[in-house]
Amino acid sequence: MDLLESIDERGLATLTLNRPERHNAFDGELVAHLSDALRRLDAQEDVRIVLIRGEGHSFSAGADVDWLKRMSAASFDENLADANALAELMHRLDRLSKPTIAFVHGAAYGGGVGLAACCDIVIATERASFCLSEAKLGIIPAVIGPFVIRAIGARQARRYFLTAEVIFAQAARDIGLVHEAASEEAAPALCEKVVAALLRCAPGAQAEAKSLVSQCEGRAIDDDLARETARRIAARRASLEGREGLKAFLEKRPPSWKDLNV
Numbered sequence: 001m002d003l004l005e006s007i008d009e010r011g012l013a014t015l016t017l018n019r020p021e022r023h024n025a026f027d028g029e030l031v032a033h034l035s036d037a038l039r040r041l042d043a044q045e046d047v048r049i050v051l052i053r054g055e056g057h058s059f060s061a062g063a064d065v066d067w068l069k070r071m072s073a074a075s076f077d078e079n080l081a082d083a084n085a086l087a088e089l090m091h092r093l094d095r096l097s098k099p100t101i102a103f104v105h106g107a108a109y110g111g112g113v114g115l116a117a118c119c120d121i122v123i124a125t126e127r128a129s130f131c132l133s134e135a136k137l138g139i140i141p142a143v144i145g146p147f148v149i150r151a152i153g154a155r156q157a158r159r160y161f162l163t164a165e166v167i168f169a170q171a172a173r174d175i176g177l178v179h180e181a182a183s184e185e186a187a188p189a190l191c192e193k194v195v196a197a198l199l200r201c202a203p204g205a206q207a208e209a210k211s212l213v214s215q216c217e218g219r220a221i222d223d224d225l226a227r228e229t230a231r232r233i234a235a236r237r238a239s240l241e242g243r244e245g246l247k248a249f250l251e252k253r254p255p256s257w258k259d260l261n262v
Contacts, residue, residue, distance in 0.1 A: 002018055002019050002027075002033060004018045004055070011048030011049065011199070012051060012195055013051065014053065016052075016053050017034075017060055020055045020056025024056065024059065024060040027067040031085050035085070041096075041098070042092075042098060048098060048203055049099045049100070049195060049199070050099070051103060051195075052103070053105065054112075058106040058108075058112075059104045060108055060111060061107060062113075062133065068137070083142075086111065090114055093119065094118040094147060095214075100118070100119040101121045102115060102122045104128040104169075105187070106127060107130075107131070108128065109132075110133055110141065111144060113141075113177070114143070114147055114148065120210070121194055122179050124172060124182075125183065125184045126184060128168075129167065129168050130167040130168075130172050132160050133164045141161060145161070150217075151177050152176050156176075169181040180194075202241040202257050205241055208232065241255075241257065244256065
């Protein structure tokens with residue numbers, strides 16, 4: 001099994017890339033399995049959060065060398081179909097309606113950086129390292145590029161797309177690729193703290209909040225956007241979650257999101 005899946009009683013789904021002997025590098029099968037798992041988990045009401053991690057010493061080394069070798073001998077149309085499958089995976093992860101966390105405890109290269117950039121929250125251990133290594137192989141980080149540029153900005157992307165330098169955990173945090181960088185011992189507890197914070201919030205509101213970010217990103221703050229955001233908050237206030245959240249606050253108790261039919 002190149003992908004392990006588990007769901008705990010809280011609704012935390014963990015997807016573990018399970019090719020440690022290949023540093024969890026992508027091939028066509030792993031891309032398909034990961035994409036299928038994300039599609040399925042997004043539709044499961046009992047799943048609240050999706051966590052992605054790697055088995056062994058690495059998070060993901062990006063594209064498998066043998067896979068790249070096969071594709072270098074393939075036709076343009078075959079390469080295009082293969083690239084479209086990877087693009088679908090990245091877009092599916094980016095647009096998942098549930099909160100997503102990448103726990104990066106080792107090397108994340110190429111597509112591994114893309115997975116991290118597509119997640120809502122990235123937690124890295126001090127042993128983590130990131131590298132957009134494509135230029136060393138004569139290729140470019142095209143499919144993952146829009147997500148990485150969004151995370152670190154065009155100015156930083158110009159450097160790291162061109163140099164293929166290794167970015168260590170603290171530097172990755174400084175440029176916005178990582179939200180939190182902690183020691184090997186502290187990182188798991190930090191991840192659990194983030195999971196607990198996510199679980200306290202309303203799942204419907206979280207899905208709409210993610211949609212709001214996408215709606216606002218790169219747009220002018222004009223009258224159309226003002227009307228759209230006003231419509232969104234009005235709908236949320238009148239929603240079952242909105243009413244339960246306010247009621248729970250006034251009654252000084254935790255809200256009960258599970259009992260709502262949203």
